[in-house]
Amino acid sequence: MAAVTAMTMTLTAFADEPYNSYNYDSWDDAIPSQSAYRVETTITGAEMKIDRLRDPADPLYMGEDAPLTLSEARDMFCYEDDKEIWIADSKNNRLLVIDTDTYELTAVYTGVAGSSADGFNSPQGVFVTHSASLDKKVVFIADTENSRVVKATIKDNRTLECVYEYTKPTKELYTVQTFNPKKVLVDKAENVYCVVNAVNTGSVLFAVNGDFKGFYGANRVQVTAAVIAQKIWRAIASEEQLQGMKRNVPVEYANFDIDNLGFIYTVTEQNIDTDAVKKLNPAGYNIWNNVRGNNYQFGDLVGYMYDPVTNGNHSSTLTDIDISSTGFINVLDFETGKVFQYDKECNLVCLFGTKNSTSDQRGSLLNPSAVETMGNRVFVLDSAKNDITVFKETQFGKYVHSAFMLYDEGRYVEAKADWDEVIKRDGGYTYAYVGLGKAALNNEEYNKALKYFKTAYDQEDYDKAFKYAREAFLRDHFVLIIVIVVLLIALIVTKNILKKKGIKIFRKRSKPKPRRISGGEGEG
Amino acid sequence: MYEFTQMGWLKHVIFHPVEGFEDLRWKKQGSIKIAMIIVFLLFVAMVADRQLTGFQFNTAYVKVFNIVPLLVQSVVYFFTWVIGNWALCTLFDGEGTLKKICIYSAYALVPYIVCTFLAVFVSNFIVQEESIWMNAISYLGIIWSVVLMVQAMKAAHQYTFGKTLVSMFFTIVAMLLILFLAILLLSLFQQVYAFGYSIYTEISYRIRG
Numbered sequence: 157m158a159a160v161t162a163m164t165m166t167l168t169a170f171a172d173e174p175y176n177s178y179n180y181d182s183w184d185d186a187i188p189s190q191s192a193y194r195v196e197t198t199i200t201g202a203e204m205k206i207d208r209l210r211d212p213a214d215p216l217y218m219g220e221d222a223p224l225t226l227s228e229a230r231d232m233f234c235y236e237d238d239k240e241i242w243i244a245d246s247k248n249n250r251l252l253v254i255d256t257d258t259y260e261l262t263a264v265y266t267g268v269a270g271s272s273a274d275g276f277n278s279p280q281g282v283f284v285t286h287s288a289s290l291d292k293k294v295v296f297i298a299d300t301e302n303s304r305v306v307k308a309t310i311k312d313n314r315t316l317e318c319v320y321e322y323t324k325p326t327k328e329l330y331t332v333q334t335f336n337p338k339k340v341l342v343d344k345a346e347n348v349y350c351v352v353n354a355v356n357t358g359s360v361l362f363a364v365n366g367d368f369k370g371f372y373g374a375n376r377v378q379v380t381a382a383v384i385a386q387k388i389w390r391a392i393a394s395e396e397q398l399q400g401m402k403r404n405v406p407v408e409y410a411n412f413d414i415d416n417l418g419f420i421y422t423v424t425e426q427n428i429d430t431d432a433v434k435k436l437n438p439a440g441y442n443i444w445n446n447v448r449g450n451n452y453q454f455g456d457l458v459g460y461m462y463d464p465v466t467n468g469n470h471s472s473t474l475t476d477i478d479i480s481s482t483g484f485i486n487v488l489d490f491e492t493g494k495v496f497q498y499d500k501e502c503n504l505v506c507l508f509g510t511k512n513s514t515s516d517q518r519g520s521l522l523n524p525s526a527v528e529t530m531g532n533r534v535f536v537l538d539s540a541k542n543d544i545t546v547f548k549e550t551q552f553g554k555y556v557h558s559a560f561m562l563y564d565e566g567r568y569v570e571a572k573a574d575w576d577e578v579i580k581r582d583g584g585y586t587y588a589y590v591g592l593g594k595a596a597l598n599n600e601e602y603n604k605a606l607k608y609f610k611t612a613y614d615q616e617d618y619d620k621a622f623k624y625a626r627e628a629f630l631r632d633h634f635v636l637i638i639v640i641v642v643l644l645i646a647l648i649v650t651k652n653i654l655k656k657k658g659i660k661i662f663r664k665r666s667k668p669k670p671r672r673i674s675g676g677e678g679e680g
Numbered sequence: 681m682y683e684f685t686q687m688g689w690l691k692h693v694i695f696h697p698v699e700g701f702e703d704l705r706w707k708k709q710g711s712i713k714i715a716m717i718i719v720f721l722l723f724v725a726m727v728a729d730r731q732l733t734g735f736q737f738n739t740a741y742v743k744v745f746n747i748v749p750l751l752v753q754s755v756v757y758f759f760t761w762v763i764g765n766w767a768l769c770t771l772f773d774g775e776g777t778l779k780k781i782c783i784y785s786a787y788a789l790v791p792y793i794v795c796t797f798l799a800v801f802v803s804n805f806i807v808q809e810e811s812i813w814m815n816a817i818s819y820l821g822i823i824w825s826v827v828l829m830v831q832a833m834k835a836a837h838q839y840t841f842g843k844t845l846v847s848m849f850f851t852i853v854a855m856l857l858i859l860f861l862a863i864l865l866l867s868l869f870q871q872v873y874a875f876g877y878s879i880y881t882e883i884s885y886r887i888r889g
Contacts, residue, residue, distance in 0.1 A: 183741060610735055619736040623807045 174517045175510035181586045182613035184457045190582040192506035192553030195519035199544040201225040204261045223248045226542040230280040234528040242282045249276045263313035268306050271318035277301035281339035298337040325368030356408045373440040375406035378430040415479040423474040452502045480529035493521035499560045552581045568594040686711045701835030715786035723754040725796040734803035764854035774837030784836045788828035795821020
């Protein structure tokens with residue numbers, strides 16, 4: 157018997173993720189949750205069959221000494237139309253393209269033909285899109301050390317052809333000495349946005365013809381005690397002192413992404429409160445600012461993440477952002493190696509990945525640098541482990557995503573079935589109760605809605621539901637209420653009349669009140 | 681002239697803020713029993729405010745319910761107020777005895793307690809848009825109680841209005857002092873206990889060898 161038990165135990169044992177999933181409840185307390193993603197595999201050079209680069213018979217042949225691993229790869233781009241992942245293999249000065257199903261290498265590029273410099277020099281950003289003007293697939297590479305952004309078309313799986321090179325702007329508006337683009341992004345009108353080293357006035361914006369158009373979406377200075385103190389000192393300091401003072405400048409953002417509607421999302425590594433994650437409209441205005449009573453929070457909520465290794469609370473360092481084709485926002489936290497996934501309304505959907513566990517373990521990251529999504533998979537590029545971790549959506553994650561997608565479209569009733577499935581798997585998933593509450597509210601089941609909102613501790617929605625519930629109650633019991641009110645008034649009136657006429661229905665208690673002698677109450 | 685029951689007197693002082701406490705003092709009325717009930721009700725009102733306020737208004741952290749802070753905020757604060765006020769005003773020609781201060785202060789708190797209960801009741805039937813009603817009730821209670829408290833202290837000590845305000849301000853200072861010393865004393869005793877306990881452990885280890 158014992159043997160059988162032992163056997164079933166070993167049979168049911170499985171390798172779990174090296175991290176715990178959690179979500180935040182209405183008090184910003186972390187509540188353990190189900191994993192919405194699990195590690196499917198990791199892609200290293202071996203999985204990519206990168207040794208083909210050393211095989212002279214192979215069309216991808218590069219040379220006998222072609223590096224067989226990634227090296228400090230900085231960026232990754234998932235081009236969903238052709239099911240390709242483009243990897244900026246920065247230190248090896250090359251771009252790798254792998255297939256998203258087999259993870260095998262399909263193309264490798266070491267430079268762009270017909271451009272000022274043939275070879276790449278530490279390319280740190282890559283962006284692939286379909287150009288409407290050329291009617292072709294075009295690749296934009298932030299060729300960092302060559303001080304350029306190259307726009308190229310694809311000739312074959314070994315050569316890129318240059319279309320245009322965006323170099324350091326000559327206008328006076330551009331004041332920085334260097335031009336080292338780190339990340340690049342292109343909108344539908346083929347304007348090119350680059351995050352450039354040491355430029356803190358936003359991303360550098362080029363028009364499609366290569367004109368420098370200015371800067372886009374600068375960060376603000378995070379107001380800290382030091383900044384306030386300096387503001388006061390500045391007011392009383394002399395000219396000489398002012399010159400010696402440090403200036404408070406906003407931090408540059410680390411990365412950005414663009415969604416299907418053309419909104420640009422940025423992440424900033426150092427800030428926590430101000431502009432950590434921004435959603436910029438075409439005018440460069442941050443939609444997710446916390447000015448109008450909103451409270452958008454990203455990453456781990458500070459004060460709740462205790463790290464036993466450093467014996468302190470740490471803050472998130474958000475390093476990359478990706479908007480999936482279904483509208484979910486994935487934010488990569490360099491500090492903890494976590495990917496935070498948000499829905500369109502910035503509600504935390506799930507989180508996965510870690511850094512605390514040993515980095516040799518699958519699912520644990522050492523130096524995560526980029527995140528990309530493709531269908532139900534999330535890819536995280538690690539620039540120290542030189543691999544890509546593939547996270548795959550679990551059944552729980554599938555229900556959560558489906559529910560959130562319907563919910564965000566306002567199809568609350570249709571989302572109900574998915575929320576029910578979510579609750580079956582994780583009864584502590586706060587947002588499921590909000591979703592169910594809204595479904596009930598839509599169906600005019602007010603008491604049910606109130607119950608759900610109470611469970612989720614969602615006071616705003618409870619308030620709305622309460623208003624309807626109260627209205628419904630008054631409507632349903634209108635006659636009864638009127639009857640009671642009329643009866644009460646009648647009772648008081650008759651009592652007064654009877655009192656005036658000196659008729660007593662209720663006999664007073666025979667015992668007279670002991671102390672009260674005269675009725676002289678008040679000022680009399 | 682005024683002949684009321686004890687409850688009648690309570691009603692009288694509440695609804696006659698100007699003369700009520702003077703009458704009470706002149707007639708040597710006021711019951712310590714009722715005062716204690718009022719203090720208890722103050723505590724109950726605090727608990728009700730935390731636990732029974734309508735869901736849409738309740739900002740309390742519902743995962744933990746600790747009664748000690750509520751007890752301190754009601755009962756302990758009240759008696760510190762009484763003792764502080766007595767200690768201070770005895771030195772400054774106040775005529776109030778400890779018992780009188782206790783009774784008068786408790787009587788003055790009644791509007792606050794009643795309005796808190798009312799606000800809690802109302803909060804269960806209104807939505808956030810209408811929260812002004814609830815706030816109006818609770819502010820009414822607070823202001824009324826403050827007015828009564830000033831009158832109560834004025835009558836108890838036979839002070840002028842200005843002197844009453846000054847004495848009340850310094851009573852609050854005295855309260856802080858008392859609470860500070862109490863906490864100091866507590867931590868001191870805790871250390872004495874810890875010291876004794878460590879000696880006990882030490883000896884018991886030695887004996888066991």
